[in-house]
Amino acid sequence: MKKLDGSNKLRTAIFISGNGSNLKNLIKFSLLKKSPIKIELIICNNLKAKGLRYSEKYKIKKKIFFFKRKITDENIILKYLKKNNIQLICLAGFMKILSKNFIKNFKGKILNIHPSLLPKYKGLNTHERVIENNEKFSGCTVHYVNASLDSGKIILQKRVRVRKNDTPKSLAKKILKQEHLIYPRSLLKLFANL
Ligand code: GRF
Numbered sequence: 001m002k003k004l005d006g007s008n009k010l011r012t013a014i015f016i017s018g019n020g021s022n023l024k025n026l027i028k029f030s031l032l033k034k035s036p037i038k039i040e041l042i043i044c045n046n047l048k049a050k051g052l053r054y055s056e057k058y059k060i061k062k063k064i065f066f067f068k069r070k071i072t073d074e075n076i077i078l079k080y081l082k083k084n085n086i087q088l089i090c091l092a093g094f095m096k097i098l099s100k101n102f103i104k105n106f107k108g109k110i111l112n113i114h115p116s117l118l119p120k121y122k123g124l125n126t127h128e129r130v131i132e133n134n135e136k137f138s139g140c141t142v143h144y145v146n147a148s149l150d151s152g153k154i155i156l157q158k159r160v161r162v163r164k165n166d167t168p169k170s171l172a173k174k175i176l177k178q179e180h181l182i183y184p185r186s187l188l189k190l191f192a193n194l
Contacts, residue, residue, distance in 0.1 A: 009035065009036060009037055010038065010191060011038055011040045011085050011086050011087045011088070012030070012039050012040060012087070012088045012089070013041040013042070013043055013084070013086045013088075013089050014026060014039055014090050014091075014092050015042075015044070015090070015091045015094035016049055016051040016052075016093055016094055017045055017049055017093055017095040018046065018051060018093050018095070019049075019050045019051055020049060020050055020052070020053075020054055020092070020093065021051075021176060021180070022092035022113060022176075022180065022183055023042065023051045023054055023092050024054050025180040025183065025184070026039065026090060026183060026184065027039055027054060027058050027060070029183075029184040029187070034188070035184070035187070035188075036187055036190075037088060037090075037191070039060055040061065040084055040085075040086060041060065041062070041063065041086060042054070042060055042061070042062040042063075043062075043064075043077060044062060044063070044064050044065075045064070045066055045094070046095075047064055051093070052064075063077075063080060065077055070096075070099065071101075074098070074099055074102045077102075078105055081106075088109050088110075088111070090110075091110065091113070092113060092183070093113075094112075098110070098145065100147045103145060108144060110144065111144060111155065112142070112144075112145050112150070112152070113140060113141070113142050113183050114141050114150050115127065115176070115179065116138055116141065117138060117139040117141060118151075118154060118157070119150075119151070122149055122150035122151065123149060123150065127168035127172050130162060130171065131162065131168060136161070136162060137161060137162060138160055138162050138171060138175060139159040139178065140175050140178050140182060141154055141156070142154075142182050155186040155189060156182045156186045157182070158179075158182050160174050160175050
């Protein structure tokens with residue numbers, strides 16, 4: 001493996017909407033020598049997102065777009081990403097659905113993390129549905145983003161046991177811990193040979 005000295009790391013944008021624990025985790029990972037990514041931008045659709053604090057803390061540029069005029073906003077974001085020479089996008093708790101056109105512009109270069117064992121439980125409220133269905137296992141998945149929701153090629157998954165007394169909250173917490181392991185691992189798996 002070639003040494004990653006910062007100059008050959010992938011220029012990455014992280015898209016968030018909320019707490020940003022995955023963002024924080026990816027930032028910490030990106031600072032390691034072995035990391036194949038360098039985080040250049042945080043894109044967010046929510047002014048109140050707690051995760052925005054990591055922009056100041058780690059001195060990473062942030063941009064907020066509300067996606068009210070989706071196509072217009074997406075086009076502005078695309079220009080902004082290109083201007084910043086972004087090579088990779090990691091969605092991390094980003095609650096908007098990107099258009100086909102947007103995805104086409106970054107074909108094979110957008111990753112997402114989803115809190116279920118895809119292809120099961122695509123979409124929202126995964127933990128509620130998992131518990132309602134008395135599933136014995138749930139988990140998380142890192143996958144490529146394609147034009148259909150939560151359906152792109154799977155990169156890594158981690159299984160988590162669902163206990164009888166689990167609530168959506170306790171399950172979310174357990175799964176989030178695993179998310180923090182598999183997102184960096186997925187990046188290493190994909191790009192370790194850069
Ligand atoms: C994570 O569970 C992620 O899988 C889902 O939204 C949650 C975001 O958490 N898409 P955070 O904002 O990274 O803390």
